[in-house]
Amino acid sequence: xxxxxxxxxxxxxxNGLVVQEMPDxxxxxxxxTNKAHCLNQSAxxxxxxxxxxxxxxxxxxxxxxxGNGKVTEDFVxxxxxxxxxxxxxxxxxAPRFEGQSRRQVLKTIGLASMVALPVIASLVAPQKALGSxxxxxxxxxxxxxxxxxxxxxxxxxx
Amino acid sequence: xxxxxxxxxxxxxxxxxxxxxxxxxxxxGNDQGVIDEAERVxxxxxxxxxxxxxxxxxxxxxxxxxxxxxxxVLNQDDEYIxxxxxxxxxxxxxxSLIRVAVAERAVDxxxxxxxxxxxxxxxxxxxGTSFVGKSTLVAELVRNGAVxxxxxxxIFDRDGLLYPFPRTLSMRADDENFTRFELTPSNLGxxxxxxxxxxxxxxxxxxxxxxxxxxxxxxxGSGALEMxxxxxxxxxxxxxxxxxxxxxxxxxxxxxxxxxxxxNFAKTLLDFVDKHVN
Numbered sequence: 001x002x003x004x005x006x007x008x009x010x011x012x013x014x015n016g017l018v019v020q021e022m023p024d025x026x027x028x029x030x031x032x033t034n035k036a037h038c039l040n041q042s043a044x045x046x047x048x049x050x051x052x053x054x055x056x057x058x059x060x061x062x063x064x065x066x067g068n069g070k071v072t073e074d075f076v077x078x079x080x081x082x083x084x085x086x087x088x089x090x091x092x093x094a095p096r097f098e099g100q101s102r103r104q105v106l107k108t109i110g111l112a113s114m115v116a117l118p119v120i121a122s123l124v125a126p127q128k129a130l131g132s133x134x135x136x137x138x139x140x141x142x143x144x145x146x147x148x149x150x151x152x153x154x155x156x157x158x
Numbered sequence: 159x160x161x162x163x164x165x166x167x168x169x170x171x172x173x174x175x176x177x178x179x180x181x182x183x184x185x186x187g188n189d190q191g192v193i194d195e196a197e198r199v200x201x202x203x204x205x206x207x208x209x210x211x212x213x214x215x216x217x218x219x220x221x222x223x224x225x226x227x228x229x230x231v232l233n234q235d236d237e238y239i240x241x242x243x244x245x246x247x248x249x250x251x252x253x254s255l256i257r258v259a260v261a262e263r264a265v266d267x268x269x270x271x272x273x274x275x276x277x278x279x280x281x282x283x284x285x286g287t288s289f290v291g292k293s294t295l296v297a298e299l300v301r302n303g304a305v306x307x308x309x310x311x312x313i314f315d316r317d318g319l320l321y322p323f324p325r326t327l328s329m330r331a332d333d334e335n336f337t338r339f340e341l342t343p344s345n346l347g348x349x350x351x352x353x354x355x356x357x358x359x360x361x362x363x364x365x366x367x368x369x370x371x372x373x374x375x376x377x378x379g380s381g382a383l384e385m386x387x388x389x390x391x392x393x394x395x396x397x398x399x400x401x402x403x404x405x406x407x408x409x410x411x412x413x414x415x416x417x418x419x420x421x422n423f424a425k426t427l428l429d430f431v432d433k434h435v436n
Contacts, residue, residue: 018396018397018400020382020397020400020401020403020404021404022378022379022382022404022407022408023378023408024377024378024379025377025378025379025380026379027379027382027383027400027403027404029392029396029400031396034393036383036386036392037383038377038379038380038382038383039379040377040379121380121383123383123384123386123387125386125387125392125393125396126387126392126393127393152247153335156336156338
């Protein structure tokens, strides 16, 4: 599973992001991709620990020292892979678990871990609100989604 | 409404500039009658909570151009938005546009596309797109004793407190044309909220025939994330928006579930709130 590209000290991305700390999670909005992400506690810890100085081994030790529970390097790499996929790392990092399905990886790491696995949920923020807000219409086209149909009938996309 | 057909009418036109929730808007065009109608619609759409202003820059401009045949073209900040010859439909759509214009730019307030009611001192928020049954559920909750706050725009301050935006409830009949009609809280035997209130529950739901109530509790972060698509100013002001979403979802419980018909579901929901919200 070793990959020479993964020996670097991972560095989290900060530019172009809006970050909101929550009690047990972190919300991140990526202004470049217009995506919002929710990092659970495990993913958030790893992300914040990726300062370009810490090695993965350092992050494991800090995670455990913080009272979060015992984890492996694969656990941290699982978080880094997801952060990387979502554009939240400063530089592209070679995938650690290339060739394995996410299901296989989760099963392997999950069975060995008593700690909540790192999870990142994401969605695209709407650029224009009206499509999701109003199904009123006049002559302009109805929004492509969010209303019963795209046909304007009697002032409503219905 | 009479649409003037005089090409020289631009000479006599007087734009209407106003401010609402800190947003300055201009209604302009080449026909005074159309501008006056746009002002009337704006006042109704924004519950007359607008203040005419006379000087300075505005944040956005709606321009109504009437051609000699009475056909109206609407631009917003020089971008084509709509056109029409049926004033009822045209201005009904403008009613939505003007509210969105304010919601996307409001200063110190966050607008979320959601129904909202008060129940025993806490708010229940129902985010959702059009046609998921928000107004129907809000109406049933009010019929069951909840206090009406809004049927489609929930307004929050930076601390996450909900403020009333009590337009008449915009209902659709259960017929093939979704015929529209309006209700007031008093039609439902209910009251309208007047004071800001903290949020007790955010319910992410939509109506599905025969759906079973199967409430899943989301984490605060997941709940806030799920509210992003319904947050008007999110892209314009992500830092402010995320802060308010945090203040809402960190203090409320966030539930996700489909639901069946509103008349049966309203009581179930209020019982659930009684059990799970302090």
